[in-house]
Amino acid sequence: MTKRQMIYLACAAGLLATGLGAAPSADLTIVHRVTPGESIQEAVNAARPGDTVVLSPGTYRESVRITTSDVTLRGSGPGTVLVPGAASDSTCATAGHGICVTGTADSSVTGVTVRALTLRGFAKNGLWASRTDRLAVRGVTSEKNGQWGIALERSLRSALSHNVARDNGDAGLFVSNTIDEEAGALDTKGTAVHHNLLAGNRVGVTVRRLRNVSVDHNEATGNCSAVFLVGDETTPRAGALSVRHNYIHANNKYCAKTPRLPFLQGSGIVLTGVEKSVVTKNLVQDNVGASPLSGGIVLFKSFVGALNESNDIRDNVVLRNGTADLANRDTAGRDNTFRGNTCAVSEPAGLC
16 A cells, blocks of 8 residues: 555545445645655656645755656755766756656646755756746755756747846746747747846846746846847747846856857846847946856847847946947847936946
8 A cells, every 4th residue: 555545545445434425525735744765766766736845954966857747856955955866767867957847749747846945066057947837946055067057949928027037057937939949939828937036157147049938036147148038030929028127237257159158257147139128126236257158237238139029128227337338239130229327437438
């Protein structure tokens, strides 16, 4: 008899004894508790929709894959730490990720929550999610991972909140349409990236080839670039993005050039190849560098030729950034507006 069956029968007996019902609920959910030395993956495999897997404080040397909808994986705070374990044949571990939340082309994984734990030192990504709907990642620290701290593709209505992403090889938070093929921008139907701390990464937040994403109330400091909104020549175009109420300061780390980008240093908010997006009420200061992408808020032509169009840059405080507080370096872009901003230096002059 399984643990679930024993609890189910115990509840049924209690109900019958008290006269509260003749039959137990079919919606009984279980809390699976795991301590260091035990397998998280075994508990996740046993979980059914509605169940919660709770991790005690301590270090767990494994990767975990979640493919069941409406499951919560909850640590006990930053002291619950996942690090790479011994060689494993699991697809998540083999790929170099800490936690994987993955659906299929035919069926998304919905309603998964990951919260209150630390992911450290994985070769690829701390948390990787693909083909999800309503994924919530909250209170997670993802640090010193080889590529991205927390990364999503092909996912809708995600919520990334109150996380710390630091010292990752590329973006602290990365949300994208897809990473393995050329495709038009995906409408996320309201993905929200808010109240996160992003420090010491190559890029704090990258939003790539998406529509309907909000980035708000985050703090980004010590990165090479704080926020990157990236589009390209495909359709639908990337856009309908919102960047509001963020505190972006001293993102002056130096990152060497790549085959796609020049070196990065001193970039606050960069828009490249996006449309109909709003950047408003952000505090952007002390981001200083000499890269073509350096500056407080920068519009830059996409490296594949896509233009910025109909973006609204307004009511921001943008000070002490170099080479400029506001920079429109996408001279062919159309209908981009700068209004109501507090700044000192702009390219071209007259944007402040």
